[in-house]
Amino acid sequence: MGKSKTTVLVAGSWGTALATVLASNNHEVVLWTRSGQQAEEINRTHRNSRFLKDTVLPDNITATTSIEEAVRDSRGVLVVSPSHGMREVVRQIRPWLRPDSLLIHATKGFEADSLKRMSTVISEELPEYDHDRIVVLSGPSHAEEVVQKSPTTVVVAAQCLETAYAAQDLLNNSYFRVYTNPDVSGVEIGGALKNIIALGAGMSDGLGFGDNAKAALMTRGLAEIARLGAAMGASPLTFAGLAGVGDLIVTCTSRHSRNWRAGHMLGQGAALEEVLETMGMVVEGVKTTKAAYALSGKYQVEMPITAALYEVLFNGKQAKDAVEDLMGRVPTHEMEEVAQSGHLRWN
Template structure:
């Protein structure tokens, strides 16, 4: 039995803790909230995030970051992207250089526009950055916690680290693939939330399946276009962390980003949407970050641009979709194929 720490005790962190506990590991789940510690330890539930799901007795919650991290063979960072730097920095004094560090966040740091592995590497100088693992893919916490079959990806520059994470999580209902393309896995995991906002908005406007299919397809091209500019492998975007995660996030009732977009499409202001959601909606901050990145790298991202205008400049959602449909004619197979061929086929 290996001691594994999971930070923090939101829906995804709790679901991942459950997978680890089912695999026989001793899991310490860290949270800042005393009432959550009491509920998890006394009742074996985390009702705010996962209703009445019963948690394993192998999961122990704590308010102490030192108790969670010290002596752990692996630490899973499931904090929102906005809190990743703080959590990683605070746990640094208690972390062994040999501890496997895995993050499961899907977003960029708002100010620096950095990916999460870069943020974590800066805060944990004692760790080999090539051994920092990202876990991503089509995986709703609400389904993982009840053991629905799920398949995800773990990526690290060092194969041994990815395989260690694979061994840690692999189970009869939780299948894990490895991938060396850290950039592609992180970029696709973050950007699909933007497209999910758009898909929800389209559904909220009652625009139908044709419009959503078009938005998802062109959205994937947009994700890949920025990913290739950041030197990701274009094949990653056709895999679980790209196409797979995009599909599940754009079509599922469990998706926070889809639900937020749906409410926007119904005419609710962003502030009201975020208040009613009551949980982090990564796609909102990611839209701002991706908009800035697209300008910096001179990458065309029309869906991201329109969503930026809706979220932060007051554009009406209906007008935004009309603007997308009325864009200048273009070819479907575009420059991304040429860029990919140049970078990956020699």
């Protein structure tokens, strides 16, 4: 895809960071926001102070509150809406989206009521659009580091390999390396579920349990992600890659992770309402915990960490009690699925 107009919706931290990547690739980037004040600040001062403090944005990023102005004649459209707003945003872009435009989403979550993945939501809202042109972007990537051009590696997945290559070409540069993957569901599931484990990692740190506990939680959390992902039709190999273990590591260990910070506050005794009010930004792991808990029942998949976090978030259980319950579970083989299938043998 040649250098041309590209669009990013919405102007949160991650959307703005992706806009800077596109701008570094010499695209004319239009960043959509509902806030006239935010649009005015970006256009006048080249800053998005609410989300990225004093970061100076490139001159070839402009902001608008008009969906039509943002999307009309755009050859690449990136949707970075919170999961609960995805359907509404896509519905709004439908009249202006070019049939040959590349549509990429970088949202990590499920639709709360339907439990649908974001690409499914997008497909439903764009019935006339070629669904082979829908791409998901995921991987270990904090906005705060991307805008500083710190080396970052992500993955894009699409049903059509040519579409994935087009997204790779649009975004790839010297500091933002893009891999391709055909497993759309796996990339979406891994990106969503790691936020649950990051909540748990933050909670463990907030309780002062140390690195041993966090390492165990991350490892067993990855097993939960892979179990549910496989039940939902994803490739287990995807969870060993950037959208799985890669994203899990960065989200569970970084000071930039809002899910870790939220979990840390919960571990220190804060109530969920207080945490969300203090954060001032969407914490996808909270909604995803509720969705994953429902999905584990739907697919009959055991997810003890998710279940424990669900009890803390929504049923008032104390974080310390939830961890003690997890440690008190009946011991089993590390490779449960292999053992149960009869492929594990002891000498």
